[in-house]
Each structure stands twice: as structure tokens, then as C-alpha cells.
Amino acid sequence: MAHPTSPSPSEFRPSVRVGALGVSEILQIGARAAEMKRQGGNIIILGAGEPDFDTPEPIKAAAAQAMRRGDTKYTALDGTPALKAAIAAKFQRDNGLTYETNEITVSTGAKQVLFNALMATLDPGDEVIIPTPYWVSYLDIVQILGGVPVLVPCREENGFRLDPQDLEKAITAKTRWIILNSPSNPSGAAYSAEQYRPVLDVLLRHPQVWIMADDMYEHILYDGMTFASPAQVEPALKSRTLTVNGVSKAYAMTGWRIGYAGGPAALIKAMAVVQSQTTSCPSSISQAAALEALTGDQSVLAERCRSFQERRDMVVSGLNAIPGLTCQTPEGAFYTFANCAGVIGKTTPDGAVITDDREFCNYLLAAVGVAVVPGSAFGLAPYFRISYATSMAELRDALARISRAVAALS
Numbered sequence: 554m555a556h557p558t559s560p561s562p563s564e565f566r567p568s569v570r571v572g573a574l575g576v577s578e579i580l581q582i583g584a585r586a587a588e589m590k591r592q593g594g595n596i597i598i599l600g601a602g603e604p605d606f607d608t609p610e611p612i613k614a615a616a617a618q619a620m621r622r623g624d625t626k627y628t629a630l631d632g633t634p635a636l637k638a639a640i641a642a643k644f645q646r647d648n649g650l651t652y653e654t655n656e657i658t659v660s661t662g663a664k665q666v667l668f669n670a671l672m673a674t675l676d677p678g679d680e681v682i683i684p685t686p687y688w689v690s691y692l693d694i695v696q697i698l699g700g701v702p703v704l705v706p707c708r709e710e711n712g713f714r715l716d717p718q719d720l721e722k723a724i725t726a727k728t729r730w731i732i733l734n735s736p737s738n739p740s741g742a743a744y745s746a747e748q749y750r751p752v753l754d755v756l757l758r759h760p761q762v763w764i765m766a767d768d769m770y771e772h773i774l775y776d777g778m779t780f781a782s783p784a785q786v787e788p789a790l791k792s793r794t795l796t797v798n799g800v801s802k803a804y805a806m807t808g809w810r811i812g813y814a815g816g817p818a819a820l821i822k823a824m825a826v827v828q829s830q831t832t833s834c835p836s837s838i839s840q841a842a843a844l845e846a847l848t849g850d851q852s853v854l855a856e857r858c859r860s861f862q863e864r865r866d867m868v869v870s871g872l873n874a875i876p877g878l879t880c881q882t883p884e885g886a887f888y889t890f891a892n893c894a895g896v897i898g899k900t901t902p903d904g905a906v907i908t909d910d911r912e913f914c915n916y917l918l919a920a921v922g923v924a925v926v927p928g929s930a931f932g933l934a935p936y937f938r939i940s941y942a943t944s945m946a947e948l949r950d951a952l953a954r955i956s957r958a959v960a961a962l963s
């Protein structure tokens with residue numbers, strides 16, 4: 554038998570940077586729930602980060618046409634000229650932001666945009682401020698690249714938004730980036746221009762800090778709130794802001810894998826270097842589809858947003874009716890982030906004590922077959938995230954089950 558400290562040369566050994574990461578807790582919960590479902594369990598999975606709608610027909614038709622036309626080859630490295638022009642027009646139309654084509658990049662999903670930007674800029678030890686609760690990929694990408702995530706809690710009392718004083722304290726000479734995400738996955742919190750103002754004022758005083766504005770959920774914003782993007786609110790920050798967006802959530806195109814960004818030309822160029830050695834270019838057919846999404850009829854956005862808002866309202870009131878749970882009303886995205894402090898310390902019918910939000914989520918899955926994600930997976934406890942991008946009937950059933958499970962605690 555090989556000595557434990559000297560494994561055989563053929564034995565698999567992950568790189569240090571990847572070995573340090575685990576499989577995302579969200580994926581683990583999803584996999585466990587899916588397995589229970591496969592075995593015949595009556596399971597409701599409220600973990601998915603994607604709209605339940607289908608991609609609109611005109612977008613599919615544009616993709617089919619592109620295929621028939623022979624748009625089946627490599628494209629320009631970081632996006633076709635036609636798609637870049639459409640993205641520039643989108644930034645102008647929706648955000649009042651002017652970007653030239655050399656200030657625009659297109660990637661295989663917004664996730665690749667973020668990865669490219671961080672890969673192109675982070676050196677070991679560089680710090681990235683991540684407001685918490687965060688989308689898990691921010692943390693993992695920064696860690697893979699040898700950066701240092703600096704987590705700044707966004708308290709519930711502050712609507713899960715960043716307190717400017719907390720931000721000020723977190724900034725050091727080594728801070729390279731801050732990642733702002735409004736509306737947020739997982740909290741659903743969004744910033745109006747006024748709410749962004751004090752945060753951006755802090756950033757104005759620290760020129761070494763670049764701003765990654767993840768505007769992915771721009772079009773899923775409720776109650777008539779006007780969307781605000783950092784470079785639009787404070788034009789003086791535009792020269793160090795990467796405005797990230799994509800078609801995944803807005804147009805129900807998660808599988809097409811197209812994300813994009815506008816930012817300073819030097820950064821965009823460095824990101825293209827990264828892309829050139831990973832995916833070469835985004836899918837030609839998906840780019841044609843994204844072009845149609847951004848230039849075609851936009852009425853689908855408001856329609857779908859209304860449908861999400863109905864579901865939000867039902868889930869928030871359903872959760873608040875359950876003793877022990879409280880839920881703020883999120884301004885956007887399709888997630889609720891409910892507080893479960895009231896059930897911590899209680900005992901399940903099997904005699905187990907619920908010690909934290911992870912245990913609560915495990916209990917919900919085991920006892921009533923509802924899969925949700927603990928807040929601790931997003932860096933803030935004790936909470937749990939529900940993705941309500943599913944049917945009203947399923948949501949109603951899930952809320953009834955959660956209510957039953959909570960009532961059974963003593």
C-alpha cells in the first residue's frame with residue numbers, strides 16, 4: 554500500500570486552487586432532492602436559479618435561421634459586430650450608458666464575463682469586496698484565482714443593502730474590485746439610484762477599487778421601481794466599472810449561454826485574451842438568438858415580470874403567515890430570503906434539535922419534501938432562499954408543506 558504522504562504518481566491529484574473548493578451546496582441539495590424525486594418521492598424543488606418560462610418563439614426562430622444560413626462557424630472572439638452593436642444600443646436605451654463596440658464583450662454566460670474579468674485583473678492576494686449574502690460563484694471564482702474575498706454583511710434591517718460605513722471599513726490598498734448585484738441573488742434586494750448614492754460616494758474616494766455591476770436581474774424589478782446601474786448613477790465611476798448583464802434571466806435563455814458587459818476598452822481587451830484561450834468565442838447560434846432577444850419585441854419582459862410579482866406576493870405573504878418565519882418583500886429577482894431564527898432551537902418530531910438554517914432546510918426536505926437553500930450557503934444565516942420561478946400551484950403546495958413542517962416543531 555502506498556504511503557499516505559507519497560501517493561502513486563498516477564493517482565488523481567487536483568490542483569491546489571481547485572482542491573480547496575467543494576461542490577456548491579446548492580448543487581448538492583439539488584442533487585439530493587432530484588434523487589429523492591427519481592425514487593418516487595413527492596418532492597418540490599425551489600432551488601433553481603432559472604425562469605420556468607420557455608425562450609420566446611421569435612428568439613428560437615432567429616437561431617434556426619442562423620443555423621440554416623450557415624452561421625455555424627467561429628465568430629469574432631468576443632462577439633459578432635451585429636450583437637455588439639445591439640448590446641451598445643441596449644445599454645443606451647435601458648441604462649443611458651454609451652459604450653463603443655471596443656468597450657463591449659460577449660461571453661458564454663455572464664458567469665464567463667465575471668470569470669474573464671477577474672482572471673484578467675486579479676493577482677494573488679488582491680482583495681475583492683463581496684456584499685453578503687452573495688451569489689456563490691463570486692466567492693468561488695475569486696478563490697480559484699487566488700484573490701481574497703472580503704465579505705461585508707448586508708443586514709436585514711438595512712434591506713440587505715450595503716451600509717456605506719461597513720464598505721468604507723472594508724476597503725484597503727489591496728482592494729481591486731467590489732461586486733454589486735442589484736436585484737440580488739439570493740436576497741432579491743435592489744438599489745434605487747438614491748440608495749446607490751452613498752455607496753458610490755464611498756467608492757469615488759477610493760480610485761483603486763473597480764466596480765463589477767452585476768445587473769443580471771435588471772428586468773425583474775417590481776412595484777414600478779426604476780432600475781439603476783452604478784455607472785449611470787455616477788458617471789465619474791464609469792471608467793472603472795464593468796456593467797455585466799445577460800439574456801439568461803430576462804429572456805428565459807439560461808441554456809443558450811450568452812452574457813455580455815460594457816466597460817473600459819483596456820479591460821475588455823484583457824478579458825478577450827482570457828476568452829481566446831478558454832472558449833474562443835460564444836456559440837454563433839446563441840449569439841444570433843441573443844441579437845433577436847435584444848432587438849425584437851420587448852413586451853415579454855414586462856409580462857413575465859408581472860407574473861413573477863404575483864408569485865412573489867403570494868410567497869411573501871405565505872411565509873409571513875407561518876409563526877417562526879419572517880420574510881421581507883424583495884424588490885426584484887425571483888427569490889425570497891426568509892428569516893428562520895424563530896425555528897432555531899426547536900425540536901423535530903424525531904427528537905432532533907434544529908441548530909441552524911442548514912438543519913432547518915434538511916428537515917424541510919426530509920419531513921415534507923421541499924428543497925430550499927440555507928442562507929449560510931450564501932454567507933448569511935439564519936435564512937433560507939426560495940426560488941419562486943415555478944407554478945403558483947406548486948408554490949401553494951410548498952407553502953402548505955412548510956407550514957405543516959414548522960407547526961410540527963416543538
Ligand SMILES: Cc1ncc(COP(=O)(O)O)c(C=O)c1O
Nearest residue numbers: 602662663664738769799801812
Ligand atoms: C447574480 C447572478 N449573476 C450572474 C449569473 C450568471 O448567469 P449566466 O451565466 O447564465 O449568464 C447568475 C445566474 O444564476 C446570477 O444569479
